[in-house]
Amino acid sequence: xxxxxxxxxxHHTKKKTLQVTQKQITKATQNxxxxxxxxxxxxxxxxxxxxxxxxxxYSSTFEEDIAYWSGVARDNHIVLVTSLFEKRAPxxxxxxxxxxxxxxxxxxxxxxxxxxxxxGFYEKFYFTPGDLGFEPIQTSVGKLGVLICWDQWYxxxxxxxxxxxxxxxIYPTAIGWFDSDSKAEKTRQRESWITIxxxxxxxxxxxxxxxxxxxxxxxxxxxxxxxxxxxxxFVCGAQGELLAQADDKSETILYADIHHARTQExxxxxxxxxxxxxxxYHCLQERYCDKKLLIST
Numbered sequence: 001x002x003x004x005x006x007x008x009x010x011h012h013t014k015k016k017t018l019q020v021t022q023k024q025i026t027k028a029t030q031n032x033x034x035x036x037x038x039x040x041x042x043x044x045x046x047x048x049x050x051x052x053x054x055x056x057x058y059s060s061t062f063e064e065d066i067a068y069w070s071g072v073a074r075d076n077h078i079v080l081v082t083s084l085f086e087k088r089a090p091x092x093x094x095x096x097x098x099x100x101x102x103x104x105x106x107x108x109x110x111x112x113x114x115x116x117x118x119x120g121f122y123e124k125f126y127f128t129p130g131d132l133g134f135e136p137i138q139t140s141v142g143k144l145g146v147l148i149c150w151d152q153w154y155x156x157x158x159x160x161x162x163x164x165x166x167x168x169x170i171y172p173t174a175i176g177w178f179d180s181d182s183k184a185e186k187t188r189q190r191e192s193w194i195t196i197x198x199x200x201x202x203x204x205x206x207x208x209x210x211x212x213x214x215x216x217x218x219x220x221x222x223x224x225x226x227x228x229x230x231x232x233x234f235v236c237g238a239q240g241e242l243l244a245q246a247d248d249k250s251e252t253i254l255y256a257d258i259h260h261a262r263t264q265e266x267x268x269x270x271x272x273x274x275x276x277x278x279x280x281y282h283c284l285q286e287r288y289c290d291k292k293l294l295i296s297t
Contacts, residue, residue, distance in 0.1 A: 001141050004033035005254040007233040007246050009215030010045045017043060020251075022072060028253050029076040034102075035141045035258075037081045037211045039233075040149050040174040041095070044085070046213065046229070050221035051125040059087035066098060066106065074104030079139045081146060083172040086111070088128075095127045097146045097172060099137045108137035112148040113157065120178065120224045123150070136166040142260060145206075149173045152197050152210070156284065162204035163273075167260055169200055173212040176229035190230050190248070198240040205238045205267040207258055214251060238266040 006024045011017040021042060028036055041047075043065065047055040065084050073080040079102060086096040095112035111130025115123045134157055136143045145166025151157045152171045161169060175193060177186045201208040214231035234245040235256035244256040267273065283289040 001035060001258045001260070002031070002033045003035040003037065003209060003235065003256050003258055004028035004031070005037045005209060005211040005233045005235070005246075005256075006042075007039065007211060007214050007231050007254060008042070008251045009213065009229075010217060014043050018068075024251075024253055025072060025076055025078070025080075028255070029078055031253075031255065033078065033255065035079045035081070035139075036076075037170055037209055038083060038172060039211045039213045040083045040172040041085065042083055042172070042213075045217050045220075046174045046227065047220070048123045048126060049120050049217070049219040049224050049227060051122050052221060055126065056087075056093065059085040059093050062086050069098065070100055070104040070106070073100035073102065077102045079107070079141045079144075081144070081170055081172065083148065085126075092128055093126055094130060095123065095148060096130075097148055099139060099144060099146060102140055107139045108135070108146075110135070110137070110146045110148070112151065114150045114154055116150045120219070120227055134160040134164065136161055136164050142167040142258075145169045147171055149175065152193070152200075155200060155203065158200035158204055162206060167206060167263060168258065169197075169204070169206060169208045171197065171208070171210040173210055173233075174229065175212060176227040178225055179228055180225060186230075190232060194232065194234065197234075198236050198242075201236045201238060202240040202270075203272060205270060205272065206263050207235065207237050207243075209235045209256070211254075214246075214249060238263050239270075 069082045080100040082098050086094040098109045099107045101107045111132050113130045117124040136145045145161030197208050211233045213229035216228045218226040230248045232248050233254050235243045246252045246254045
């Protein structure tokens with residue numbers, strides 16, 4: 001199965017950005033891609049650099065956006081992973097990945113569970129944590145464990161998806177540097193981002209596909225210095241081996257061939273799931289394992 005990750009920048013307006021995205025999807029389809037993955041919040045700029053209530057208006061087209069991407073999936077006969085701003089009710093919003101089947105139907109959706117609140121990434125102002133849990137989405141190209149950006153730092157999320165039968169882990173992402181960061185710090189950040197996701201592939205014995213934004217986006221409020229998204233979208237196999245990787249500057253379509261049978265081969269030689277000591281992991285349900293055990297006498 002051939003997958004394609006669309007790494008792109010924001011083209012100043014939603015209309016122009018969608019035109020570029022659709023053109024890339026058509027090109028990927030012509031190159032035999034069956035699964036196409038778009039980056040986090042791909043219809044707009046990354047508006048979470050500041051806390052501004054005007055951006056809630058972006059969510060008002062959620063139903064229209066679903067209809068639009070449904071048509072794109074149907075017309076191109078692809079499984080499509082999108083990342084949309086969902087208005088669930090007045091004052092209640094989610095960062096939501098919607099997955100479309102080849103006939104345009106909605107195969108499922110995932111609401112981002114881990115929400116960051118850091119300088120330039122003020123997502124808690126906009127998004128309510130997801131309440132759909134970590135549930136893989138069944139599609140014609142496999143069972144997809146779709147997570148979103150900040151989720152990628154949490155091995156628990158990847159593990160649960162794998163334990164529920166996900167055959168791929170997919171991360172639409174928006175992450176980048178501040179230009180004021182040192183070269184060494186930029187390198188550490190990007191390498192950490194790559195390493196943690198490759199480790200999810202290794203620990204769970206399944207491929208990981210991570211699709212990131214690229215290009216510089218200023219902060220509309222002028223308070224922050226803006227983010228230079230580092231691209232570097234990649235696909236790695238079930239042993240963490242890099243199958244394909246984009247650079248940190250270019251808009252590109254990143255292709256990779258995924259072989260589901262490889263997962264079984266890897267898990268047979270590295271049976272990590274077999275050797276889990278599940279009776280000893282209760283502490284993981286605590287915020288921090290500093291509670292003393294009460295010993296009965």
